[in-house]
Amino acid sequence: MDIQISPNKQSSWFSRALLKGYLGRGLLLLLGLLVAIRLGTELFHNPQLFVQQIVNGLQLGFVYALIALGYTMVYGIVRLINFAHGDVFMVGAFVSYFAVSRFRLHLWLNSVAPQLPNALTLLVGTISVILLSMFVCVLLGVTIERVAYKPLRDAPRIAALITAIGVSFFLEYFGALNFVFTPNFTTYQRPFEVTTWYIKNGIHRLPANTQPPSGSILFSNILVIIIITSIFLVTLLQFIVRRTKIGKAMRATSFDKPTARLMGIPVDTVISVTFAIGSALAGAGGVLYAIAFPQVFFWMGIIPGLKAFVAAVLGGIGSIPGALVGALIMGQAEALSAGYISTPMRDAIAFSLLIIVLLIRPTGIFGEPEREKA
Amino acid sequence: MKLKVDRSALGFFGIAITFYVITQTLISLGVLNDFWMTLLRFGAVLAMVSLGLNLIYGFNGQFSLGQYGFYAIGAYSAADVTYRWTQLHSASGLVVLLLGVAFTGLFFLGVGNLLKRLPRMDTLSAFGLYVIGTILAGLLAVLLGKLFIPPITKLLLFIPEAIAAQIVFLFAVLLAGVLTAEVAFLFGLPVLALGSDYFGIATLGLTIIVKVLLDNSDTMFGFQEMKGARGMVGIPQLSSWFWVFLFLMLMILIARNLLHSSYGRAIISVREDEIAAKSMGIDVTHYKTLTFIMGSTFAGLAGGIYAHINGFLHPDIFNFIKSFDPLIIVVFGGLGSITGTIAAAFGIYMVLEGVLRLILPQGFETWRYVIYPMLLLVMMLLRPKGLFGTFEVPFLRQLLPPPLRKSPGSLENDHKVISPVLPTSEGG
Numbered sequence: 001m002d003i004q005i006s007p008n009k010q011s012s013w014f015s016r017a018l019l020k021g022y023l024g025r026g027l028l029l030l031l032g033l034l035v036a037i038r039l040g041t042e043l044f045h046n047p048q049l050f051v052q053q054i055v056n057g058l059q060l061g062f063v064y065a066l067i068a069l070g071y072t073m074v075y076g077i078v079r080l081i082n083f084a085h086g087d088v089f090m091v092g093a094f095v096s097y098f099a100v101s102r103f104r105l106h107l108w109l110n111s112v113a114p115q116l117p118n119a120l121t122l123l124v125g126t127i128s129v130i131l132l133s134m135f136v137c138v139l140l141g142v143t144i145e146r147v148a149y150k151p152l153r154d155a156p157r158i159a160a161l162i163t164a165i166g167v168s169f170f171l172e173y174f175g176a177l178n179f180v181f182t183p184n185f186t187t188y189q190r191p192f193e194v195t196t197w198y199i200k201n202g203i204h205r206l207p208a209n210t211q212p213p214s215g216s217i218l219f220s221n222i223l224v225i226i227i228i229t230s231i232f233l234v235t236l237l238q239f240i241v242r243r244t245k246i247g248k249a250m251r252a253t254s255f256d257k258p259t260a261r262l263m264g265i266p267v268d269t270v271i272s273v274t275f276a277i278g279s280a281l282a283g284a285g286g287v288l289y290a291i292a293f294p295q296v297f298f299w300m301g302i303i304p305g306l307k308a309f310v311a312a313v314l315g316g317i318g319s320i321p322g323a324l325v326g327a328l329i330m331g332q333a334e335a336l337s338a339g340y341i342s343t344p345m346r347d348a349i350a351f352s353l354l355i356i357v358l359l360i361r362p363t364g365i366f367g368e369p370e371r372e373k374a
Numbered sequence: 375m376k377l378k379v380d381r382s383a384l385g386f387f388g389i390a391i392t393f394y395v396i397t398q399t400l401i402s403l404g405v406l407n408d409f410w411m412t413l414l415r416f417g418a419v420l421a422m423v424s425l426g427l428n429l430i431y432g433f434n435g436q437f438s439l440g441q442y443g444f445y446a447i448g449a450y451s452a453a454d455v456t457y458r459w460t461q462l463h464s465a466s467g468l469v470v471l472l473l474g475v476a477f478t479g480l481f482f483l484g485v486g487n488l489l490k491r492l493p494r495m496d497t498l499s500a501f502g503l504y505v506i507g508t509i510l511a512g513l514l515a516v517l518l519g520k521l522f523i524p525p526i527t528k529l530l531l532f533i534p535e536a537i538a539a540q541i542v543f544l545f546a547v548l549l550a551g552v553l554t555a556e557v558a559f560l561f562g563l564p565v566l567a568l569g570s571d572y573f574g575i576a577t578l579g580l581t582i583i584v585k586v587l588l589d590n591s592d593t594m595f596g597f598q599e600m601k602g603a604r605g606m607v608g609i610p611q612l613s614s615w616f617w618v619f620l621f622l623m624l625m626i627l628i629a630r631n632l633l634h635s636s637y638g639r640a641i642i643s644v645r646e647d648e649i650a651a652k653s654m655g656i657d658v659t660h661y662k663t664l665t666f667i668m669g670s671t672f673a674g675l676a677g678g679i680y681a682h683i684n685g686f687l688h689p690d691i692f693n694f695i696k697s698f699d700p701l702i703i704v705v706f707g708g709l710g711s712i713t714g715t716i717a718a719a720f721g722i723y724m725v726l727e728g729v730l731r732l733i734l735p736q737g738f739e740t741w742r743y744v745i746y747p748m749l750l751l752v753m754m755l756l757r758p759k760g761l762f763g764t765f766e767v768p769f770l771r772q773l774l775p776p777p778l779r780k781s782p783g784s785l786e787n788d789h790k791v792i793s794p795v796l797p798t799s800e801g802g
Contacts, residue, residue: 022499023496023498023499023502023503024496024497024498024499024500024501024502025496025498025499026502027498027502027505028498079571081571081574147751148751148755151755152754152755152758155754155758156709156758156759158437158705158709159705159754159758159759160754162701162702162705162706162750162754163750163751163754163755165698165701165702165747165750166747166748166750166751166754167747167751168747169743169746169747169750170744170747170748170751172743173740173743173744173747174744176740176743177740177741177744183740302695306582306694309575310575310579313572313575317571342590342594344586344589344590345586345590345594347582347583347586348582348583348586348587351579351580351582351583352579352583354575354576354579355565355576355579358565358568358572358575358576359498359564359565359568362567362568362569362572363569363572
C-alpha cells in the first residue's frame with residue numbers, strides 16, 4: 001500500500017500541525033504547564049508548607065514502595081496481578097497490632113534485661129515486631145501461592161487472576177468476622193512514643209503538646225523509621241536480586257521460564273521465594289503504615305494495595321527501581337493533590353496521572369518495551 | 375441448514391417467552407414476593423453488564439475492568455433525566471442529554487471524516503481533537519437546550535402522566551446508553567492501544583475516576599440532585615420486569631447477531647492472534663474499538679435500568695471492588711460463552727444474595743462472603759475454563775458459513791463449530 005507520508009503541499013498549516021501530532025503534545029504540555037504553574041506559585045507563596053507536603057508525600061511514598069515491590073516482583077516472574085497482596089499487607093498490620101496491643105511483645109527485651117536503656121529496648125522491640133509481621137506474612141504468602149496459584153500455573157492466566165481476587169475477598173471477609181479482626185476500625189497502639197522535630201534555623205525537638213513555631217517544617221521519628229527501614233529493605237532486595245544465586249535464578253525465571261527450567265533452575269522454588277520476599281516486604285509495609293496512620297481495619301489493604309500497584313505500573317512493572325520511583329511519585333502526587341488541588345479528588349488525580357504516563361510511555365517509566373510475540 | 379437455524383431460534387424464543395410469561399404470572403398472582411423479584415431484576419442487570427464484558431474480554435480478548443465505570447455513567451445519567459422529570463417536572467435533563475449526545479455524535483463524525491483525510495495522525499492529537507469537540511458539543515447543548523426545554527416540557531405534560539413517565543424512562547435509558555458509547559469511544563481511543571494488562575489497569579482507573587467524580591458530583595460539579603457521597607434518592611422505580619427482560623433479550627440478540635456476522639469472526643480473530651489477524655487484512659484497532667464501545671454500551675444501558683429498580687444510587691455501588699463481579703461472572707460462566715454468562719450472572723446473584731441468605735442461620739450472614747471466595751477458588755482449581763466452558767445453546771452457537779465451492783470431502787464439515795479457544799497467556 002502506498003500511503004502518503006509527507007503532507008500535501010497545498011494542505012493548510014492546521015492539518016500539517018495535526019499530522020505531526022503537535023496538538024496532542026501541545027495539550028499535554030499545556031496540562032503539565034498548568035500543574036507546574038500551580039505548584040510553582042504555591043512554592044513561591046509558602047515554601048514551608050510546600051516542603052511539608054513533600055515530606056508527607058515521602059512518608060507515604062516509601063510505604064507504597066514496600067508494597068509495590070511485591071507486586072512488581074510477582075508480576076515480573078509469573079505475570080500475575082496478585083490482588084491478594086494488599087490483604088497480605090493488611091494481615092501484616094494486624095499481626096503487629098496483636099503483638100503490640102495484646103501481647104506487648106515489643107517490650108520483650110525489658111523482661112530479659114531490665115537494666116538496658118529504654119530507647120534501646122523500644123528500638124529492638126519495634127524491629128522484632130516488624131520481623132514477626134514479616135515472618136507471618138511470608139507464611140501466608142507462600143501458603144497462598146501453594147494453594148491458590150501453583151495448581152493453576154498451566155491454566156489460562158485469567159484463572160489465576162480470579163483465584164487471586166478470590167483469595168483477596170476471602171482474607172478480607174474472613175478478617176471481618178467477629179472473632180478474627182472484627183469489622184470495626186481499631187485504634188493502633190504504636191510500639192514507641194512519637195517524637196516530633198521541627199526545622200527552623202536548625203533542627204529542634206518539639207516538646208509534647210506545644211504548637212510548632214510558624215514557618216517551620218515538622219517531621220517525626222515515624223518518618224525517619226519509615227525511610228530507614230524502606231531504604232534498608234530495598235537495598236537488601238536489590239542485593240538479593242543482583243548478587244545472590246537465588247536472585248540470579250529469579251532473573252532467569254522472569255526472563256524465560258521454560259529455558260530456566262531446562263537449565264536446572266528449580267522454577268517452583270524460585271516462584272515461592274519470590275512470593276515469600278514480596279509478602280515479607282508487604283508485612284513490613286503494613287507495620288509501617290499502621291505506625292504512620294494508627295488505625296487498623298480489615299479493608300485497609302485495598303486502597304494502599306491499589307495505589308502501590310499503580311505505582312508499580314507507573315514505574316514499569318517488573319522493575320525494582322521502577323517500583324521505588326513510581327511509589328515516590330505516587331506519594332508526592334497524592335500529598336500534593338491533597339494539599340493544593342482537592343482532597344477528595346486525589347484518587348482520581350493519581351489514576352489520571354497513571355493513564356497519562358501510560359499514554360506517553362506504554363510500559364511505564366522504567367519498563368522495557370514489550371517483546372513481540374513470536 | 376436453514377430449517378435447523380429456524381428450529382433453534384424457535385426453541386430459544388419459545389423458552390424465553392414461556393419463562394417471561396411464567397414469571398410475570400407469578401408476579402401478578404403475588405407468589406413471587408418483592409425480595410425475589412428484586413433479585414431477579416438485579417440478576418438480569420448483572421447479566422447485561424457481564425454480557426458486555428464477555429464481548430470485550432471473552433470474544434475480543436481485551437482485559438477490561440472498566441465495566442462498572444460505564445455502568446455508573448449510565449445509571450447516573452439516566453437517573454438524572456427521570457429524576458428531573460418526575461420530581462422537578464422539567465424536561466431539562468432529557469433535552470440537554472439528547473442535544474449533548476447528538477452534537478457530540480455529530481462532532482465525532484466530523485472529526486472522524488477529517489481524520490480519514492489525514493491518515494497517520496498521532497493518536498494523542500486525534501484524542502485532543504475529539505475532546506475539544508466534546509467540550510464544544512456540551513456547551514452548545516447547554517446553550518441551545520435553554521430554548522427547547524419549555525416547549526418539550528409542555529408537550530410531555532400534555533400526554534397522560536404514566537405514559538409520559540414511561541417515554542422519559544425509555545429515552546433516558548437509551549440516551550444513557552449512547553452517552554456511555556461516546557465516553558467509551560473517547561476513552562478507548564488512546565487507551566486501547568496499550569497492551570493487555572495495561573489496558574486493564576487503565577480501565578480500572580476509569581472506574582475509580584468515575585466513582586470519585588460521582589462522590590463529588592454535588593459539591594464540585596453542581597449536580598445538586600445527585601447528592602454526591604450521600605447517595606441519590608427519589609428516582610422513580612420504573613424498571614418493571616417487562617423492561618428488564620426486554621432489554622436483556624435485546625442485548626442477547628444483538629450480541630449473538632454481531633458475533634455471527636463477519637464482524638464477529640473478525641472480533642474473534644483479534645482475540646486469537648492479533649498479528650495474524652492484522653496480516654489477514656483485519657483492521658485490529660477498528661474491531662477493538664467497536665467491541666469496546668458495544669460492551670460498554672451494554673453496561674451503560676444496564677446502568678440506566680438498574681437506577682430505576684430500587685430508586686436509589688450511591689457511588690459506593692460502583693466501587694472498584696464491585697467491578698470484579700462481572701469479571702468473576704464471565705470467567706465463572708466460561709469465557710466466550712453467552713449462555714454461561716447469563717447462567718452465571720443469575721446463578722451467582724441468586725445464590726449469594728438469595729439462597730445463602732436464607733439457609734445460613736441468624737447472625738451468620740457475613741459468612742456468605744467467606745463461602746463465596748472459597749467456592750470461587752475450588753471452582754477455578756477444578757474447572758479453570760469456567761462452568762460452561764465454551765458451551766452454547768444451539769441458537770447462540772456459531773456456525774461457519776458453508777464453503778463457497780463444495781468439494782466432496784467437505785460435506786460433513788458444513789456445520790463445523792468454531793472451536794473458541796481461551797485467550798492464552800497474552801502479553802507475555
